[in-house]
């Protein structure tokens with residue numbers, strides 16, 4: 001069996017040593033010492049001044065909207081995981097879908113001007129599959145129109161843009177540390193808030209809006225990360241260089257076997273790669289279904305990331321149509337890619353794909 005991803009489990013003895021510490025202190029959650037330690041180690045590793053850990057990537061998006069008081073409308077991409085959109089709707093914000101560029105698969109900044117209106121309070125782009133958005137163009141429009149930018153960086157762990165962490169761009173960047181992601185804490189997420197005066201507010205929002213024993217100035221929620229999750233993150237972070245190396249090796253194996261035969265995402269040359277996904281774009285949905293069926297018949301489970309295009313969601317009114325996103329969604333497939341994937345397994349994937357193409 002080869003699945004699209006496999007959760008990275010770090011050295012058990014290291015994890016056990018953190019669990020021993022938790023048992024000794026009895027401190028299991030509520031902004032414990034391991035959460036603090038992971039916040040500072042991650043901030044240092046990623047090259048940002050400060051980072052706020054939360055329960056998951058969806059909560060990170062929601063806390064970002066509430067911290068910046070986003071309301072009414074937000075312009076976002078239809079080609080992403082559903083949480084980018086559903087988190088807006090949950091918070092009473094109407095998503096306006098901006099179609100994607102068919103090469104980068106990111107929100108097409110040339111369409112932004114026609115989608116941002118006086119009722120828009122934010123742009124919510126995603127660095128899809130870790131490919132950096134055209135952040136300069138996005139921020140130019142955002143600046144002109146006076147709207148906030150929240151980047152969903154769920155796929156962009158460690159990505160650098162023009163030699164700086166991509167997390168430094170926009171007003172807030174959010175991350176997901178779910179077990180399926182490149183770096184994980186089982187469940188978890190983070191915010192990088194580029195206005196330091198807003199960090200305290202975000203921290204209150206994560207903890208029910210409570211400021212201290214006597215004051216609850218904000219309408220908050222519970223989005224805290226616990227100590228067992230932070231311990232997992234500390235262990236995975238210790239092994240991150242090896243994780244990235246193994247991914248890069250596996251990535252290049254697919255690249256040399258497939259790049260002449262399928263279409264690949266066009267990478268932004270100003271952004272670095274983190275080898276988090278290997279999506280292939282096929283000629284048509286019929287070809288995709290043929291490839292998918294042959295892989296599955298051989299115990300290989302790719303995933304249709306991202307399908308369906310989110311402009312087709314039944315709960316979004318009024319209906320919007322993003323033709324390019326729908327087209328790409330119907331014929332894109334992510335191949336199994338994770339540290340420890342065997343080269344024989346990858347060669348089998350390549351062979352089956354090539355055989356079902358022709």
Ligand SMILES: *Cc1c(COP(=O)(O)O)cnc(C)c1O
Pocket residue numbers: 056057058059080081083084126152154155176177178188189
């Ligand atoms: C995984 C993911 C999320 C949600 O993160 P969770 O930690 O699972 O809540 C949001 N946006 C994108 C683009 C994702 O891939």
